[in-house]
Structure formats: C-alpha cells, structure tokens
Amino acid sequence: MTGASENAVPEPGAQLPALTVPVTRTLIVAGAIASRDYQDVHHDPELARAKGSPDVFMNILTTNGLVGRYVTDHFGPAAVLRRVVIRLGVPNYPGDTMVLSGTVTEVDGETVRIGVRGENRLGTHVTGTVTLTVLAPASSSGS
Amino acid sequence: MxxxxxxxxxxxxxxxxxxxxxxxxxxxxxxxxxxxxxxxxxxxxxxxxxxxxxxxxxxxxxxxxxxxxxxxxxxxxxxxxxxxxxxxxxxxxxxxxxxxxxxxxxxxxxxxxxxxxxxxxxxxxxxxxxxxxxxxxxxxxxxxxxxxxxxxxxxxxxxxxxxxxTPRMSRKGRKEGPSSHRRPRPRPVVNRDNAGFWEGVERGRLLIQRCTGCGTLRHPWLPGCNACGCLEWDTVESSGEGTVFSYVVMHHPPFPAFDPPYAVVLVELAEGVRMVSNVVGVAYDKVRIGMPVEAEFRRYGTDAGAGDESPFVLPVFRAREGS
Missing domain, CATH: 3.10.129.10 (Hotdog Thioesterase)
Structure with a gap:
C-alpha cells in the first residue's frame, strides 16, 4: 500500500505488485457462501465430479471480489471502485495458487484504469479491467 | 448435432x-x-x-x-x-x-x-x-x-x-463411471477417389497414386495430377518406410474415441509423399522430427460392445529400432 497516499495518481504502464492467492478449499467454499452462491460445484466435491469437474472450483463472485480487493489493497481506502469487468478462463481448483498482476492502462484525471490478470498453474483464470477513482492528495493544487 | x-x-x-x-x-x-x-x-x-x-x-x-x-x-x-x-x-x-x-x-x-x-x-x-x-x-x-x-x-x-x-476422457488409472465406455474409433471415409487406397490398406499394402502422364507420386488420393493435370494414374506400393516430417501432440479438445495426450504425425515416406497418421511404439512426448518409422496395419472395431458393424484396418507407423 506504499505510495497510495503520497502519490495517488499513477502513471500509465505502472505495474501493481503481484498478489499471490493460495486457492484453498476453504477459500473456495467461504467465498461461495459469503457471496450466497450455493451451486454445489463450489462446495461439494462429489457433486462437482458428477457434473464432470475434477473437484470444486471457485465461483465467479469470489474471483470478482479478489480482483476488487487486489486493486483497492494497492490504492488504499480512499480509492473508489467504479467498474469491474472480468472474464474467466481456466478454473481455480483447490491446491492451486493464483497470482494476480495488474498494469495501469489509462489515467484520466482521477480516474484510473487497471488491466488485471490472474494466472494459476492451468493458465489464465481471469482477465479484467478495473476502473477506479483515486482522490488526489488533499494538499495538492490539483490538475 | x-x-x-x-x-x-x-x-x-x-x-x-x-x-x-x-x-x-x-x-x-x-x-x-x-x-x-x-x-x-x-x-x-x-x-x-x-x-x-x-x-x-x-x-x-x-x-x-x-x-x-x-x-x-x-x-x-x-x-x-x-x-x-x-x-x-x-x-x-x-x-x-x-x-x-x-x-x-x-x-x-x-x-x-x-x-x-x-x-x-x-x-x-x-x-x-x-x-x-x-x-x-x-x-x-x-x-x-x-x-x-x-x-x-x-x-x-x-x-x-x-x-x-463433453464426455470426459478416461485416463489411465482413473476410475470412471459405467457410462464412460470408450467410443468406437471413427471409420475412414471411403469415396470413389480414395477407394483404391483403403482397399490396399485392407490387404496390408500402402498404395501411392502415380500419374501416368508425368510420373509424379501423390498422396492423399485425388482424381487428377497437381503437376500436369492428367487424369490417368496407376499405383506403386510403398515400402512403408519413412521419417517423421512433423508432429503435434493433442491434449485438447479431447475426442471421444481417443485418449489424450497422443501424437499425430506427418510421415514422409521413402518414396517422397507425406501421410498423416498415428505413431506407435513410442511415448507421445518422445516423438521427434526425423525419427525413422515404418508402416504397420492395425485392425479396429473388434472390441466387444464397441458398437461397430464390422472391423476395419488403419495404417499406423511404428518407431523403428535405434531411433
């Protein structure tokens, strides 16, 4: 979270530090339930297998939450999420590790756009774009 | 579908x-x-x-x-x-x-x-x-x-x-449900242009088309010669020897009759024509360009319960000793 308060408006091309997310069974189930998604493929391995999946897998709402968290972790509590757009690729299965990375793609005043990508050992789990508003430092004269 | x-x-x-x-x-x-x-x-x-x-x-x-x-x-x-x-x-x-x-x-x-x-x-x-x-x-x-x-x-x-x-493929060692029986291998599509080739395969012979106008060999079988346009042809029997000209390893998507990963090879026969086939006698990840191979004929559709009306023969290529 360093830099978020001193220099709230980043430069296009700046990289966000990567976030490594251990994809535990607990995270998958806790995320599904916290998002009120009771689809059996997100908590019941037997039923997930019966549907052709090797195991339970992370639901899209959890991925969405993690992508949002990844960006706000970096920009701090004053940053406001405006838009989160994600597309899923390969599933997040228990025992995997997802590494989230992000690049500032666009800066327009206080509006910042971040390209986000989450990779696990099967490939790309998620690609997305997060748009947020970062408040310019209060002491700055603004631009 | x-x-x-x-x-x-x-x-x-x-x-x-x-x-x-x-x-x-x-x-x-x-x-x-x-x-x-x-x-x-x-x-x-x-x-x-x-x-x-x-x-x-x-x-x-x-x-x-x-x-x-x-x-x-x-x-x-x-x-x-x-x-x-x-x-x-x-x-x-x-x-x-x-x-x-x-x-x-x-x-x-x-x-x-x-x-x-x-x-x-x-x-x-x-x-x-x-x-x-x-x-x-x-x-x-x-x-x-x-x-x-x-x-x-x-x-x-x-x-x-x-x-x-899509039905999941059975993998060696993995337990599968009773409904996951391997689907029969697709049969060759035989038509008037290629019937001679498949008749040869049935008899364990790999026949290459030869233009009687200019002598150019061709495979797969076609009605006319790409080199001179002549419609007349005869055949020569291949020695069955060749080398791997190129290959791919199939992982995805799985097809019902096949068990990935497996190698699909493009073999260049000693006579000079090329043919797509499977390679046997070598692990999929040990296949290499230039590897010497020889034709072998395998009978398919003989599994009890596989649902085939009649067995059929396909040419495959076996990795040769010393490769």
Whole structure:
C-alpha cells in the first residue's frame, strides 16, 4: 500500500505488485457462501465430479471480489471502485495458487484504469479491467 | 448435432432477448455489517472503508445482495417465467450444465448497512450455438439494475454458458463411471477417389497414386495430377518406410474415441509423399522430427460392445529400432 497516499495518481504502464492467492478449499467454499452462491460445484466435491469437474472450483463472485480487493489493497481506502469487468478462463481448483498482476492502462484525471490478470498453474483464470477513482492528495493544487 | 444454420432451438432462444429476467426483485436481507464482514473475511479484504460507523459494502458484493441463496435454488427472487422458460428450453435440449464466464459491474452509488436493495433484470442476449472445450451450448447475458429506493446503485451484467457437457476422457488409472465406455474409433471415409487406397490398406499394402502422364507420386488420393493435370494414374506400393516430417501432440479438445495426450504425425515416406497418421511404439512426448518409422496395419472395431458393424484396418507407423 506504499505510495497510495503520497502519490495517488499513477502513471500509465505502472505495474501493481503481484498478489499471490493460495486457492484453498476453504477459500473456495467461504467465498461461495459469503457471496450466497450455493451451486454445489463450489462446495461439494462429489457433486462437482458428477457434473464432470475434477473437484470444486471457485465461483465467479469470489474471483470478482479478489480482483476488487487486489486493486483497492494497492490504492488504499480512499480509492473508489467504479467498474469491474472480468472474464474467466481456466478454473481455480483447490491446491492451486493464483497470482494476480495488474498494469495501469489509462489515467484520466482521477480516474484510473487497471488491466488485471490472474494466472494459476492451468493458465489464465481471469482477465479484467478495473476502473477506479483515486482522490488526489488533499494538499495538492490539483490538475 | 445440428449445424448452425439448422439451429431451430437457437432461433427460439433469440426470441427471449429483451424480455425481463427478474422484475421488482427484493434482496433477501438489507445491506448489513455481518454479511459484509463474512465477505471480507473470505476475500481477505482488510480495507477499512468496509468497517466502522461509515462503512460501505465492498462494491464487488453487488450481486451477493440479489442472490436467492440456499432457500431459492429455483431461481432468483423476482425471477420471471420467461427466464425460467429459457433455462428450461436449454435443459430440455441437454444443455443442463452452467458456468459463469463474464461479469461486468458498474458502481454508481455505494451501498451502506440498512439499504434495502431492489432489482430488475433483462435478458440482454442469447448467443448462437457455440462449441467450447466444456461442451456445446449458448451464452446467455443478463443485465441487472440494482436500486435503493429509486436511486440506481449499480448495474451488473452477467454471462453464463448453458451447455451440454463433453464426455470426459478416461485416463489411465482413473476410475470412471459405467457410462464412460470408450467410443468406437471413427471409420475412414471411403469415396470413389480414395477407394483404391483403403482397399490396399485392407490387404496390408500402402498404395501411392502415380500419374501416368508425368510420373509424379501423390498422396492423399485425388482424381487428377497437381503437376500436369492428367487424369490417368496407376499405383506403386510403398515400402512403408519413412521419417517423421512433423508432429503435434493433442491434449485438447479431447475426442471421444481417443485418449489424450497422443501424437499425430506427418510421415514422409521413402518414396517422397507425406501421410498423416498415428505413431506407435513410442511415448507421445518422445516423438521427434526425423525419427525413422515404418508402416504397420492395425485392425479396429473388434472390441466387444464397441458398437461397430464390422472391423476395419488403419495404417499406423511404428518407431523403428535405434531411433
């Protein structure tokens, strides 16, 4: 979270530090339930297998939450999420590790756009774009 | 499987575009601190904006407030008959599995504890029939407008794939259900132009077409010569010896009769023509360009219960000693 308060408006091309997310069974189930998604493929391995999946897998709402968290972790509590757009690729299965990375793609005043990508050992789990508003430092004269 | 043009189901599904998927849905719980805390714990989100007296809900929770939860597996609160009908049509067509592929959320106003969420959803689009590695089906996109009172709090566009799952391949050592019996190997497609080739294969001979006009050898079999246009031809029998000219290893997508990974090779025969086939006697990951191989004839369709009317022969290539 360093830099978020001193220099709230980043430069296009700046990289966000990567976030490594251990994809535990607990995270998958806790995320599904916290998002009120009771689809059996997100908590019941037997039923997930019966549907052709090797195991339970992370639901899209959890991925969405993690992508949002990844960006706000970096920009701090004053940053406001405006838009989160994600597309899923390969599933997040228990025992995997997802590494989230992000690049500032666009800066327009206080509006910042971040390209986000989450990779696990099967490939790309998620690609997305997060748009947020970062408040310019209060002491700055603004631009 | 119907072709895209004959996709009558797709045409019926398209009629649902623009119809309501949910009308005047009401969130089962008002926005509340305990659900926010559970969410933050699950996500590992320690953002202080989500705690304390001025807490807002994490914006990415938008959809969670509209979810039916365990008590509403039949559909979302406020779900319409039209949406139920759309899903039922897909279920009836064998598209019984569902996977979410896209989520686009826009946050207009933060949600705070005490806010009562209402929502309306529309079926924005239904795709043409698509075949993915999961199976064949249709992408259904809905857009949900989430409000507090009359104020728009956010919009949520959600895309699911409703699909008929592709049967999973059996892998060595993995236990499979009784329905997973290996499907029979596809039979060669024999026509007037290539019948001579397959007759040769049945007798254990690899026949190459030769133009009687200019002597050029050709494979696969064709009615005329690419070099001189002559329509007359005879055959020469290949020695069956060749080398791997190129190869690919198939992992995805799996086909019912095959057990990936396996190598598909392009063999250059000693006579100079090339032929696509499988390679035997060597692990898929040990196949190399230049590897010497020789033709071998294998009989397929003899498995009891494989459902074939009659066995048939295919040429394959065996890696030669010393390779």
């Amino acid at each position: 119907l072709s895209e043009r004959e996709d009558e189901l797709g045409a019926r599904l398209k009629e649902f575009e623009g119809r309501a998927a949910a009308v005047a849905g009401v969130g089962k719980d008002p926005v509340n601190a305990p659900m926010i805390r559970h969410w933050c714990e699950a996500m590992g989100d320690t953002n202080p904006a989500y705690t304390g007296p001025d807490a807002i809900a994490p914006p990415t929770m938008l959809q969670a407030w509209t979810m039916a939860g365990l008590s509403g597996q039949a559909g979302p609160p406020g779900g319409t008959e039209a949406f139920g009908e759309l899903l039922a049509l897909l279920d009836a067509a064998g598209c019984t599995s569902v996977v979410a592929t896209d989520c686009e959320q826009e946050y207009v106003r933060p949600l705070r504890p005490g806010d009562i969420v209402t929502f309306d959803a529309v079926i924005e689009s239904v795709s043409d029939r698509k075949t993915t590695k999961l199976g064949t089906g249709y992408f259904v996109t809905t857009r949900t407008d989430v409000r507090v009172g009359t104020e728009l709090a956010g919009t949520h566009r959600f895309r699911i794939l409703k699909y008929a799952p």
